[in-house]
Amino acid sequence: MEVFSATNLAFILRGFGKTILISVLAIIFSIIVGTVLALVKQYCRGRLRVLSVIASAYIELFRCTPNLLWILFVYFTVNGNDVLISVLAFTLFTSAVMAEIVRGGLNSVPKSQFEAAQSQGFGFFQSMRLIILPQTFRKIIPALFGQCTTVVKDSSYLAGINVAEFMYCSKVIMASTTSLSQILLVYGFVFLLYFALNFSISLAVRSYQRKLVAA
């Protein structure tokens, strides 16, 4: 039996589309949440210090526990469609990583930038939005995109809760055959597509990094 029939191929590519959809949504949300977490951890002082401690605890909690645990956890507790569950689980988890990346970027912006902004009459939020964050993001873009490849790769954990993403779809196809050559063929296809997607992200990051160093 031939595994690469038109219907099978359409099925498997729909799964690939879902992988990309989930990854993109999760990355966007976790960059937003991660930035907020980093700002809270870094700048909530004095009476707001408790918020900073909470943000630190959140980051440590998710840094020290596996992604799959939170996927299963959200799957168990939240009712919703598979995309919602997946994006929620990945946002929970990836935000903590993003927060650490953003914080690294914030630390690399010289303190004098902040002081200069304040001496010019910018408030905290104005100086963040107009002066500090643009510089931060320019520096951390390589790390952020590096994390994107991680999210794309880790989305295959979702096969564990039967979300019809790329890995799951190809497993379904593979279950229909027992011949080794057909299984190898499907795996080759899966590896190739994941590789093509992630490698192009990596190449884009590298060329950006070279430009950054040259500038």
Add this chain to the structure above:
Amino acid sequence: MDLFDPVRWQATFASMDTFWEGFGFTLQVVVAALILALVLGTVLGIFSTTHIKVLRGISRVYVEFYQNTPLPVQVFFMYAAGPLVLQSLTNAPTPVRIAPFVLGSVGVGLYHAAYVSEVIRQGIEAVPHGQMEAALSQGFSRAQAYRYVILPQTFRIILPPLCNQALNLVKNTSVLALIAGGDLMYNADNFVSTSGYLQGYIMCCFLYFIICLPLALLVQHLEKNSNKTPRRHRRKVAVAAGREA
């Protein structure tokens, strides 16, 4: 949600045996995978800094393949195709079963070897050639130069990212749960799906925390140290040169 229901917590604590069993298995896989990743990663890292093109190519291809494809897919592949491949290689009558321990430690070890290799490469490249030349010109033998000049600098650079890799490695062993591996994640998930008590995940979270938090703190400590010493040194140099940093 009955998060604070004492009955449910009691049931969770009553089946701590399975949790500890999974915990122990996860630890075994972690140790085996870590050894594999460190050994293979160091070899590949050294390959990528040699002048021999073939070795550099091998290392490059390996790293790109493993870093750009998902770990679950790699492990699934070994799980599904491995027995059939072994069967056709050894002419066995039935597919050769691979133990979860082997799948886990080899799968995760090979995956992280790629990351360790990159860390090693960056560590070697970060120490300038001039350091070796300077040490040799001061009368150090090559072995002494490595012992006293090169390796201490390399270690300081690679230790924090290596510990970070160890942390990720621990988390990634949970991939075994996807193929019924009997690790901590799998046993916890089993408990939750048979009892329906969320407490199993919380316990699992806590047990992973026990392994990972010391590693995370170690990374933080090492990063602080590796930043501190050079900076203090730099200021001393600047002061000695008559200009305050």
